[in-house]
Amino acid sequence: MVAFRNSDSSGRTTGLLLRCVLYSLLALGLIIVDKRYDHLGKIRRLLSIAAYPVQVAVESPFEGWNWFRRSVTSRDVLRADNAKLQAELRLAQFRLQRYEALEAETQRLRALRDNTAGVSNRFIVGDIMDVDLDAFRARVLVDKGASDGVFVGQAVLDSGGVFGQVTRVEQLTSEVILISDPTHAIPVQINRNGLRTVAVGTGDSSRLKLPYLPTSADVIAGDLLVTSGLGGVFPAGYPVGTIAEVKRDPAQSLADVDVRPAAALDRSRELMFVWVKPGAVLPAAASTKAPTPAATPAPTAAPASGTAAAAAPSAPTGPPPPAGANDE
Amino acid sequence: MMRDDRISRLPMLLSAVVALALAVIPLPSALDALRPDFLVLVVFYWSIESPRAGGLTLAFFAGIALDVIKGVVLGQHALALTLMAAWATYLRLRLRVFSVLSQSLTIFAFLSGYQFILFWVDGATGNPVTSFSRWLAPVIGAAIWPFLASTLGRLHEQR
Numbered sequence: 314m315v316a317f318r319n320s321d322s323s324g325r326t327t328g329l330l331l332r333c334v335l336y337s338l339l340a341l342g343l344i345i346v347d348k349r350y351d352h353l354g355k356i357r358r359l360l361s362i363a364a365y366p367v368q369v370a371v372e373s374p375f376e377g378w379n380w381f382r383r384s385v386t387s388r389d390v391l392r393a394d395n396a397k398l399q400a401e402l403r404l405a406q407f408r409l410q411r412y413e414a415l416e417a418e419t420q421r422l423r424a425l426r427d428n429t430a431g432v433s434n435r436f437i438v439g440d441i442m443d444v445d446l447d448a449f450r451a452r453v454l455v456d457k458g459a460s461d462g463v464f465v466g467q468a469v470l471d472s473g474g475v476f477g478q479v480t481r482v483e484q485l486t487s488e489v490i491l492i493s494d495p496t497h498a499i500p501v502q503i504n505r506n507g508l509r510t511v512a513v514g515t516g517d518s519s520r521l522k523l524p525y526l527p528t529s530a531d532v533i534a535g536d537l538l539v540t541s542g543l544g545g546v547f548p549a550g551y552p553v554g555t556i557a558e559v560k561r562d563p564a565q566s567l568a569d570v571d572v573r574p575a576a577a578l579d580r581s582r583e584l585m586f587v588w589v590k591p592g593a594v595l596p597a598a599a600s601t602k603a604p605t606p607a608a609t610p611a612p613t614a615a616p617a618s619g620t621a622a623a624a625a626p627s628a629p630t631g632p633p634p635p636a637g638a639n640d641e
Numbered sequence: 642m643m644r645d646d647r648i649s650r651l652p653m654l655l656s657a658v659v660a661l662a663l664a665v666i667p668l669p670s671a672l673d674a675l676r677p678d679f680l681v682l683v684v685f686y687w688s689i690e691s692p693r694a695g696g697l698t699l700a701f702f703a704g705i706a707l708d709v710i711k712g713v714v715l716g717q718h719a720l721a722l723t724l725m726a727a728w729a730t731y732l733r734l735r736l737r738v739f740s741v742l743s744q745s746l747t748i749f750a751f752l753s754g755y756q757f758i759l760f761w762v763d764g765a766t767g768n769p770v771t772s773f774s775r776w777l778a779p780v781i782g783a784a785i786w787p788f789l790a791s792t793l794g795r796l797h798e799q800r
Contacts, residue, residue: 326731329692329730330727332697332727333724336697336700336701336719337724339719340704340716340717341716341720343705343715343719344716344717347715347716357709360705360709361709363709364709367661371662371665371666371667444665444666444667446711446712447713449772449774450768450770452712481712488712496768
C-alpha cells in the first residue's frame with residue numbers, strides 16, 4: 314500500500330507539474346495577448362455576460378433593501394422632499410431664464426464668428442452597480458454597456474460635476490475610472506481667471522490635487538475648477554471641484570493645491586454618459602458652457618443672476634488665446 | 642485517498658461560486674482593503690482536500706472568473722492561483738497533518754505568494770498598486786483559514 318501510494322503520488326506529482334506548467338503558460342499567454350493586442354475583447358465580453366448573473370445576484374439584496382426603504386418612507390419625509398424639490402425647481406427655472414438668454418446670445422456670437430461648433434450633448438443615465446471591483450483602484454461598474462452605445466474614453470458626469478471616464482466596455486456593463494484614481498488626470502482651468510492646469514487623483518475620493526501649479530500661480534481657496542476641454546475626452550466647462558487649500562512653501566517651486574471634487578464620488582448612484590460632438594471640445598466652446606457651472610455654486614436666488622452675469626464676461630477670458638486671435 | 646475519485650464536484654463548484662460572490666460584495670471602503678481572498682482560500686482548500694477532483698482546473702478557471710469580474714488584465718489571477726494551487730497540492734499530504742497554527746502559517750505563505758504574483762503582473766502591465774494595504778489581505782485570509790476549512794470540511798463530509 315505504501316509502495317503503491319508512493320508510485321502513485323510521484324506519478325501524480327509529475328502530472329501536477331505538467332498541468333501547472335500548462336495552465337501557467339496559458340495564463341501568461343492570456344496576459345500578454347490581452348495586454349498587447351485587442352483580440353480578446355470579444356472573449357472578454359462573452360465571459361462578462363457569464364459573470365453578469367453573479368454581479369446581479371450580489372447586487373440584488375442591496376437593491377431589495379433600497380427598494381424596501383423607498384417604499385416605506387414616511388409621509389413627512391416625502392412632504393419635506395417635495396417642498397425641497399419645488400424650491401430647487403423654482404431656483405432652477407429662475408436660472409434657466411438667464412441660461413436661455415445667454416445661450417441665444419452665444420449662438421448669435423458664434424454665428425458672427427462663423428464657428429458653429431455643436432454643443433448639443435447627448436446623455437444617457439446609468440446606475441452604479443453595488444459591486445466592489447479592486448479595492449486599490451477607484452473604479453465602479455455601471456449598468457450600461459456596449460449595447461447602449463457606451464465607448465471607451467467616454468466622459469461620465471454626475472449631478473454635481475465630472476465623475477470620471479469609461480475605461481472598459483462590456484456588453485451590458487461598463488467600468489468607469491473615477492477622477493480620484495491616482496492614475497487619473499483631467500485637464501482643468503480655473504473658472505475665475507482661465508488658468509489651465511491638470512488635476513490628478515489622490516486615491517482619496519474627497520480630494521484631488523493640482524501638482525503642476527507654480528507657487529506664484531493666481532489660485533486661491535474657493536476657486537471653481539472647470540474642465541478645459543483640452544485633451545478631447547471631457548467636454549469643456551463642467552465643474553470638477555473647488556480649491557480647498559493652497560499651501561505655498563517658498564522653498565518649493567510648485568504650490569501644493571488640494572481640490573474638493575464637485576461630484577459626489579463616494580455617494581453618487583446615477584451617472585450620466587455624455588456624447589460630445591468633436592467641435593465642442595475646442596477651447597472656444599468653454600465660453601458657451603461656462604455659465605452653467607458658474608451658476609451652480611451660487612447659494613441663493615438673489616445673487617444668481619449677478620453671478621451668471623459676472624461669469625459671462627469672465628468666461629471668454631478663460632481661453633484667451635483662441636478667442637482673442639479669432640476676434641481680431 | 643481513493644475516495645477522491647468518487648467525489649462529487651457539486652460542493653466544490655457551489656463553494657467557488659459563493660466565494661466569487663463574496664469577492665465582489667460591497668463593503669464599506671474602510672473594510673475593503675481587509676477583504677480576504679475568499680475564492681483563493683476555497684481553491685486552496687479543494688487543492689489540499691481533493692486534488693483529484695480537478696483542483697488545478699478549478700484554480701485556473703476561478704482565476705479567469707476573478708479577472709473578468711474584477712476587470713483586470715485577463716490571466717492575472719489565473720496565473721497566480723494556478724501556481725499557488727499547484728504548490729498547495731504538492732504540499733497537501735504534509736498540510737493535512739499540520740496543526741491548525743502551522744496550517745494557517747503555510748496558507749499565509751501561499752496567500753503572500755499569490756499577492757506577490759498579482760503585484761508583479763500589475764507592475765508588468767503598467768498599473769502598479771503601491772499601496773501597502775494590499776498585504777493585509779493575506780494576514781486576514783490566514784486568520785480566517787481555520788474557520789473556513791472547518792466549514793468547508795463539514796460541507797465536504799455531509800454527503
